[in-house]
Amino acid sequence: MKHFDVVVCGGGIAGVAASLAAARRGRKTLLVEKQSVLGGLATSGLIYIYLPISDNQDHVIASSITEELLLKCQEYGPFSLAEKWGGSASSFPGNARNSYLCCFSPAGYMLTLEKLVRESGVELLLETTVTGVRCDEKNFLREIEIFCGYEKENISADAFVDATGGAFVLRMAGEKVFPEVNYNNPWILEMNASCSHIYPFTGELHVQPLKKPEINGSMEQVLSTLELQEFIRRQYKVIRSYYDAMGPEERKTSYPVHLPMMPQTRKIARIDALAEIKTGEAGLYVEESIGVAADWRKSAPAWETPYGALLPRKTGNALAAGRCINSSGDAWEIFRVIPAAAMTGEAAGVAAAMSSEQNRSPAAIPVSALQHELRKTGGIMHIRNGYPFKNKGAE
Ligand SMILES: Cc1cc2nc3c(=O)[nH]c(=O)nc-3n(C[C@H](O)[C@H](O)[C@H](O)COP(=O)(O)OP(=O)(O)OC[C@H]3O[C@@H](n4cnc5c(N)ncnc54)[C@H](O)[C@@H]3O)c2cc1C
Structure with missing residues (x-):
C-alpha cells in the first residue's frame, strides 16, 4: 500500500491550497480529486470572481498562497486586478467595487491550478474518488479507499485534509455534520x-x-x-x-x-469541530486565529479564524478545509467563498504537514507554533488596527 505524509481529499480551491502548503514544506503529499480538473466549484461550477482579500478599510487581510492564487487567476483570461492593486483594469467588470479581487476564466484557471500543483511536487490523482475510509480503534484515520476507472486502491497517510466541500471523508469517518x-x-x-x-x-x-x-x-x-x-x-x-x-x-x-459541471450548492455540510465561528463575530480578536477572511458582501469588519474550526471532534489525524469547516449562520456566508477556502486550506495543509513531521495529532500542535510557521510565508493571523475591536490585543 502506498503511504504519504499528507493526503488531501478534494481538489477545489481549499484542497489545492492545502496540497501546495504541505508539499512546499517538503512533505510527500497526495491530492485526490474526483473530477478531471482542479478548482472544484470555483472552476467547474462556473464561478468567476475571486472575492476580495482586502477588508472594508483596504487593508490586505490575506497573503501567502491565498494571495498567490488570486494573482495567478489572471493568467489565462481577459481579466486583471484593478490598477490600485497593481493590475491594469480601470474598473471591475460590472461592479463599481475597487477591492483587491479579480475575475477569472474558469477554464483558464483550471490550466493554472493543474500546473501549480504538479510543479510543487504534489502527487495528483484526477478522476479519482475517495470511496471509503478505515479508522482504528482510537479514531485515527488510517486508510482511504480510492477509485479510478475500474481500479480500487487503499492509501495510508500520517495526516489527512478533508477539502471535499461537504466533509464527505469526515462523514465516512463518522464525524457529525450540520447541513444548511x-x-x-x-x-x-x-x-x-x-x-x-x-x-x-x-x-x-x-x-x-x-x-x-x-x-x-x-x-x-x-x-x-x-x-x-x-x-x-x-x-x-x-x-x-x-x-x-x-x-x-x-x-x-x-x-x-x-453548464456547471458540479451542483451549485453553496453550503452542503459543516463539521462539528472543536471551535465554531458564529454570527456576530466580525471584527472579533481570536487569539488562536490562523487567518483572516473579508466580508465580501458589504463594508464591514473582517473575521478571524480559530484553528479549532478546522479540527473535527473525533478523528485524531484529520482536518477540514474550505466550505466545510465549522462556521455557522452568517459566518458560513463569509467562510464559504474562494479566498476563505484558500486561507483555511493553506492553514490545514501546514498543520497536516507539521502533524506528520512531529508525529502528533493536529489538535496537539500548539497554535502558536502553527501561527509561527504560517507567518514565515507571510500569513496574516489578525485583523489590522482600525476596528472597534470587541477584545483587545490585536496586531
Ligand atoms: C452560484 C454560486 C456562486 C458563487 N459565487 C462565488 C463568487 O463569486 N466568488 C467566490 O469567491 N465564491 C463564490 N461561490 C462559492 C465558491 O465558489 C465555493 O464555495 C468555493 O469555491 C468552495 O471551495 P472548496 O475548495 O471549499 O470546495 P469545492 O469547490 O466544493 O471543492 C471540493 C472538491 O472536492 C471534490 N470531491 C468531493 N468529494 C470527493 C471525493 N469523495 N473524492 C475526491 N474528490 C472529491 C469535488 O469534486 C471538488 O473538486 C459561489 C457559489 C455558488 C454556488
Whole structure:
C-alpha cells in the first residue's frame, strides 16, 4: 500500500491550497480529486470572481498562497486586478467595487491550478474518488479507499485534509455534520447579444446568473443522495425554463455555452469541530486565529479564524478545509467563498504537514507554533488596527 505524509481529499480551491502548503514544506503529499480538473466549484461550477482579500478599510487581510492564487487567476483570461492593486483594469467588470479581487476564466484557471500543483511536487490523482475510509480503534484515520476507472486502491497517510466541500471523508469517518439550506439559482456561461451583462467576459460571452425559480421557490438541504439528486434536477429545470421562455429566433443569439459541471450548492455540510465561528463575530480578536477572511458582501469588519474550526471532534489525524469547516449562520456566508477556502486550506495543509513531521495529532500542535510557521510565508493571523475591536490585543 502506498503511504504519504499528507493526503488531501478534494481538489477545489481549499484542497489545492492545502496540497501546495504541505508539499512546499517538503512533505510527500497526495491530492485526490474526483473530477478531471482542479478548482472544484470555483472552476467547474462556473464561478468567476475571486472575492476580495482586502477588508472594508483596504487593508490586505490575506497573503501567502491565498494571495498567490488570486494573482495567478489572471493568467489565462481577459481579466486583471484593478490598477490600485497593481493590475491594469480601470474598473471591475460590472461592479463599481475597487477591492483587491479579480475575475477569472474558469477554464483558464483550471490550466493554472493543474500546473501549480504538479510543479510543487504534489502527487495528483484526477478522476479519482475517495470511496471509503478505515479508522482504528482510537479514531485515527488510517486508510482511504480510492477509485479510478475500474481500479480500487487503499492509501495510508500520517495526516489527512478533508477539502471535499461537504466533509464527505469526515462523514465516512463518522464525524457529525450540520447541513444548511440552499437555494437554486444556477450560474451558466452564455452567449447573448442583447442582454445587459453583469458578469461579462469579452464580446457576447458572459456568466448569466439565473434568478431563484418561482417553480419551486424552495430552500433545500443537500445532505442525502435524494436531496442532492433533487437539487440537480431542479438546476436543469431552472436553466431549461429560462431558455424555453425565449422564442426559437432569440435562442439563435442567446444560448448556453457551458453548464456547471458540479451542483451549485453553496453550503452542503459543516463539521462539528472543536471551535465554531458564529454570527456576530466580525471584527472579533481570536487569539488562536490562523487567518483572516473579508466580508465580501458589504463594508464591514473582517473575521478571524480559530484553528479549532478546522479540527473535527473525533478523528485524531484529520482536518477540514474550505466550505466545510465549522462556521455557522452568517459566518458560513463569509467562510464559504474562494479566498476563505484558500486561507483555511493553506492553514490545514501546514498543520497536516507539521502533524506528520512531529508525529502528533493536529489538535496537539500548539497554535502558536502553527501561527509561527504560517507567518514565515507571510500569513496574516489578525485583523489590522482600525476596528472597534470587541477584545483587545490585536496586531
Ligand atoms: C452560484 C454560486 C456562486 C458563487 N459565487 C462565488 C463568487 O463569486 N466568488 C467566490 O469567491 N465564491 C463564490 N461561490 C462559492 C465558491 O465558489 C465555493 O464555495 C468555493 O469555491 C468552495 O471551495 P472548496 O475548495 O471549499 O470546495 P469545492 O469547490 O466544493 O471543492 C471540493 C472538491 O472536492 C471534490 N470531491 C468531493 N468529494 C470527493 C471525493 N469523495 N473524492 C475526491 N474528490 C472529491 C469535488 O469534486 C471538488 O473538486 C459561489 C457559489 C455558488 C454556488
